[in-house]
Amino acid sequence: MKKTARPFLISLIILFAAILVSVLVGSVFIPPATLWDLVKSSLQGTTSALDPNGSFTAILFQLRAPRTILLILVGAALAGSGSAYQGLFRNPLADPFMIGVSSGAGAGAVIAMSIQWPYSTLGLIAVPMAAFVGAVVSVLLVTQLARVGKTIPTTNLILAGVSVSAFASAITSLLMINSTGELRRAIVWLMGGSTLTGWSPVLGVLPYAVIGLTVLLLTAHPLNVLQFGDEQAQQLGIPVQKTRLIIIIAATLCTAAAVSFAGVIGFVGLVIPHVVRMLWGGDYRRLLPLSMICGASLLLVTDVVARTIISPQEIPVGIITALLGAPFFLWVLNRSKSQNYW
């Protein structure tokens, strides 16, 4: 037990720091002392003396707090599903973005949006549903395309992922070019610019993310056994087909939830599980929760960068994760050559 608590402590401290930065920093800086006062006075139902005109309060509670919570859920969902896909396919490159699930979810969401405007109440339910359907269709397509007999070779998985992803993106682009007005905004959303503000997207993502992440956390032990291949898993008493199905559905639900409310954000699901595995080992009972915590932190930090780097304008966070993620991944890969962590 002695060694198991430390990784959690470290990653939770990082997450706490990331939350603080995310809440305080932006085009308007909220001093830490003011933050404390704002929280205290809002709990008491009074107006803070440090914020007489209420502008800080509005920024904090209507913009930054919901956005922070949304990104925590999305980051956890992306990193959690990434580590689950990697374990499920026994493939270090599997990630919702790489294997086309994100693009499939994006296409599903855009199809729903082309029928229903994104910010209506119905959209809040219909968009993630459609994203989930799109994601499920993609993951089924990719696994069927990549399968050779009973195994799914790494290169096949990535090639199938790339082609399904390209196809889904083409559908998305077609729909967006054909439309006028509202749907064009989806371009920014698709690049991972969470243009959705306020509390409604948080409420929208919450049920999907909570269900998906909880189920994933409960599959940690079967995922460990599946690391040794289907045959050995079965010889160890795991009902393989059923277990795989549960994990795929949970991971895909997480991805769809993330994509529906924050767009297609790549590399979080790839980089985070690798880093966690390198630092703290491959046991999924640690890997899954730690990936979720660290995924949330990474997305919060990249979002702060996206908001501030050319402030007051915002860059879609997906661009920052790709800019950071791709070279970081190469560095990880290079470092890992000597370390046998995959």
Place this chain on the structure above:
Amino acid sequence: MLSIENLNAGYKGEKVLHDINLKVPQGSVIALIGPNGSGKTTLIRAISGILTPASGKVRYNDQDLTQKSIQDRSKLVAVVPQIRNLPPAFSVYEVVALGRTPYLNWFGITSGQDHEIVKQSMAQVDLLEMADRNIAELSGGEQQRVMLARALAQQTPVLIMDEPTSHLDLQYQVSFLKSVHRLAHPSQAEIQNGFEPRSALVAIHDLNLLTNFADQVALMVDGRLVKLGTPAEVLQPEILSGVYHLPLTTLQDPITGHFAVLPR
């Protein structure tokens, strides 16, 4: 005792195993030999439940294994796999602990008793000092012992192995097969400690080490069991030459009485 009765099995229309009858008594090691494609791996897959037999029975004492759930089956039969594509970043302890899976619920929560069994299993194959090592850093021989310890942690009366020594050098082959022999023939001290003799069925290509560990040798040819007997009975030049389509001769070590098979 593991008994295989009139077993027929195969893949999609292609029959591989024909009327196999084999008994593996408790406390004995049977080596399964035969040329490539003779059906050794198929037999192992049928016993471990990966492959459903077309007809016939696989029994442990009076329990029909083919009627059991895979979880119940994995409490009776453990398979020591070949070491290929081991997953990354697992410690020896973590891998051996996965052997407790048949006894755990979905969440895989282990008890103090599970921990003791895992430690005991590692001790049996001299892995205790490596408990915290990353399996990817171990030698092939050590990795194979990890797989054996995982199967031991399953606490099954029957152990099945598919070419467990194929990646090992001579030293590790001998020490691995000795540990297998010891599991079926525990010392008096071990029996007094409550250790039950296991039975083991070991598919193996190397004919020269059979007398080092096997009580009996089962020879398979074209999906049929053609000969069952002691190593001395099966390792006869006239039997093996026909099976392997090669003129062979058998030599005996004058000191140990062990047999070796050489091409002429």
